Amino acid sequence: MDQTTLNIIVVGLSFVLYFGIAFWAKAGSTSEFYAAGRGVNPVVNGMATAADWMSAASFISMAGLIAFVGYNNSSYLMGWTGGYVLMAMLLAPYLRKFGKYTVPEFVGDRFYSNTARVVAVIALITMSVTYVIGQMTGAGVAFSRFLEVSSTNGLLIASAVVFVYAVLGGMKGITYTQVAQYCVLIIAYTIPAIFISMQLTGKFLPQVGLFSEHTASGQYLLVTLDGLLNDLGFNQYTTGSSPWLMALFTLSLMIGTAGLPHVIIRFFTVPRVADARWSAGWALVFIALLYLTAPAVGAMARLNIMTTMWPEGVQGEAVAVEDLPDWFETWRVTGLLGVEDKNGDGRIQYYNDKSAAMQQVAAERGWQGNELVTFNQDILVLANPEIAGLPGWVIALIAAGGIAAALSTAAGLLLAISSAISHDLIKSVINPNISEKGELLAARISMAVAIVVATYLGLNPPGFAAQTVALAFGLAAASLFPTLMMGIFSKRMNSAGATAGMLAGLISTTLYLFLYLGWFFIPGTNMLTADQYLFGIPPTHFGPVGAVLNFAAAYIVSNMTAEPPKEIQDLVESVRVPRGAGAATGH
Amino acid sequence: MSDNDSATAYWKANLRLITWSLIIWALASFGFGILLRPLVAGISIGGTDLGFWFAQQGSILVFLVLIFYYAWRMNRLDAEHGVDEE
Structure with a gap:
């Protein structure tokens, strides 16, 4: 049997599994469609959150990002995990206690304003749509590389698969398929990593191997790697530069992670506030399994390439x-x-x-x-099993894993988009009298439309596809994170303050990106260049600055305007304590 | 009023716990992993220095401990202040 046939069989089997789960976990109510009926076990939710969070970029590209830059790109490792500490302590338990379905819903209710709600919906849709484009193209690329179909057909197959289980099962279907997808992707990631670690250092755990002796040279692996890189004129692996910029970039990824709505809503699916706290920990456990392995894969694959190119x-x-x-x-x-x-x-x-x-x-x-x-840096993960001389079924697993990573993140994003439309725009603003059945139908239609739009954008990616992740993280850091946090931690924060803050964060971040990267990222339309960065801050690092502007604008405006009404202050009090969470589910 | 006092004390305890956790969070990542790396450069580990280990492994392990400790401590505080879920 040739490799392509084997890949098709393994990927096909994984699809059968996802479909089976989708039929088993069909959503029958809006509570199931938006929040999986709030019956998800915290460990299971942790696993689903890990798949939701780890995208095609984490699975395919991150090891390569670290391998070719070395120490400085540790920012990705710390940033994409450290955000969970913020989420676990500053957002998730309180938003779960609030007991509604979407992130804009909290913003709208807490700040008693449909304007604030709509601004939050706009922020959410902008960041989620830009993010989902990357997932769709990622899935298309994974298909075309492993299954010998064109990336257009690959993308269409991926959309069709997501369509089936997301429209049918909503959050409930997505949750349990994400659990299956996590298992596929983590197995696919760790098996080649363990083999490579055994080959290079004799250590079973790649995390230990990274800091162990390289068997062939009798020196520490990192010393050998640094030596080879040095001899060939590359930057040393363990040496860094510009620590302040590195810290700012790490912070920007951390705040951005904590403010991503498709991850936050995963914590609405657990039964209790206490579960939301545990679940954040479990999510990081499952994420750390990949994130602690990635730097080892990066360093070892880089060393393998050097010794392949210079055998003597x-x-x-x-x-x-x-x-x-x-x-x-x-x-x-x-x-x-x-x-x-x-x-x-x-x-x-x-x-x-x-x-x-x-x-x-x-x-x-x-x-x-x-x-x-x-x-191409993606090769490090994609070709890892071949470099390590592993059998064909491991290569097939990498194919299934890459596709699982892209699909699970795409589904989570699509749910965040569709629930913001059906729940926050249709139910809260346009037609508050809509029936439960009508809203469920609206949710399914919004999901279907979101998938069609995402597919179209995936097939015709706007020229700025590469910059979109910076935009998504920047917006999450500058708009939603500060607003949600102030909604919980400041009783004094009022509607005018929060709206002003969100707009300040959104506008300053978008403007900073557009000024340096071009209006709507169209090449050549940028009005300023890299040597004119404000205080030397690149656009990708701007998130924390936008967040500070959000906090400052909100503070000043809210102090100049009346304090929020009594019932809103009571709402904040109630969000802060877990008691009564069971009662406040849904409407 | 005792209910209110207890709720205030509960929230203060939560804020204190968050503050300490975030100090450790920052120290493990921005501190040892990045800005304070030169300070711990003398401590070598597996062919490199402690700062490199913190940046690629240690910080993530510290984050894990922090989140689980916070969950455990808060769930106990809920019960102590009578605000846990029945």
Whole structure:
């Protein structure tokens, strides 16, 4: 049986599993559609949250992001996990106590204003739609690489699969498919990691292997890696630069994570406030299983590449073209990997040709530039099983895992979008008299429309697809997180203050991104350039600044206007204590 | 009024717990992992320094302990102040 057939069988089986769960977990009420009937066990919810959160980017790209930059990109590891501490202590338990279905609903009720509600809906839809585009294209790419279908067809298959279980099962169906998807993706991620760790260091746990002796060189793995990188003119793996910017970027990812509505609403599905607290811990346990492994995968894969390219060490000869391993050819045809024997010596010299010291070495040794001309960072995870020489079914698992990561995040985002439309716009603003049945139908239709729009945008991605994650995190950090936090921790915060704060955060962040990256990210329309950054802050790092502006605007405006009415202050009191959470479910 | 006093004391205890947790949270990530890395550079671990370990492993482990401790402590505080879910 060839690899593609095997991939199709494994991916197909995973789809059968998701469909089976969807039919079993069909939603019969709005409570089930929006919040899985609030009957999800906290450990199960933790697992679903982990799948909800870990996107195609976490699964496929993160190890590569760390491998090619080293220490400085630890920001992703700390930022995308540290946000859960904020969520667990500052948001999740209180929002669960509030006992409604959506994030804009809390904003609208707490700030007794439909304007605030609509601003929150706009923020939510902007960040979730930009985020979902990346998931749809990610799923399409995973399909096309492993199943030999075009990425257009891959994307259409992915949409059809999500359509079935999200429209049918709502949050209930999504929750239990996410649990299955988590299991698929974590197995797919850890098996190759364990094998590579065993091969390089003899240690079973990659997290231990990363800090152990590299068997072949008899030195610590990180020392060997730093040495090789140094000899080839690359930045050392463990050395960092600009610590203040790194800290700001980490903070921006942390606040952004805590403010993402599709993750927050997962905590509405557990029965009690106490469960919401535990569940945040379990979510981080399941996330940490991948996030603690990723830096080991990154460092080990990077070392593997260096030793593949320089089998005799840097002082010896580079690898001969005919000795390149088989996986080079497999991935060369996908265009993710490219070699070019520029000096025609039949060998492939891989080094940093931008380093002045290396240019001198190259002149002495007759090299004419770096010959590993293309090396897409995603290959590190995608080709990991082949690099480690693992059997075909592990490669098939990676295919299923990448698709599971993309689908689970897409479904969570689509639910956040559709519930904001059906519950916050239709039920709360447009037609408050809508029946339970009518609202459930509206929720299903909103979901279907959201999937169609996401599919269309996935097929015709706006030119700014790569920048969208920065936009989503920036908006979450600058708009929703501060507003939700003030709604819980400040009794004095009123409607005018919160609305002013949200607008200040939204507008300043969007403006900062557009000024430097182009209006609506259209290339060439940027009015300022990188050397004109305000205090040297890049647009991707702006989230915390936007959050501070939100807090400041809210504080000033609320102090100039009347304090919120008595019943709102009572609402804040009640959100702060768990007692009575069971009673306040739904409407 | 005793009900109200208890609720105030409960909220104060929660705020205190959050403050301490977030100090540790910041120390493990922004502190040892990034800004204070030079201070702990002398402590070597597995071929690199403690700061690198904190940035790629330690901070995440600290976050886990913090969230579980917070959940355990708060669930006890709920009961002590009589605001737990029946």
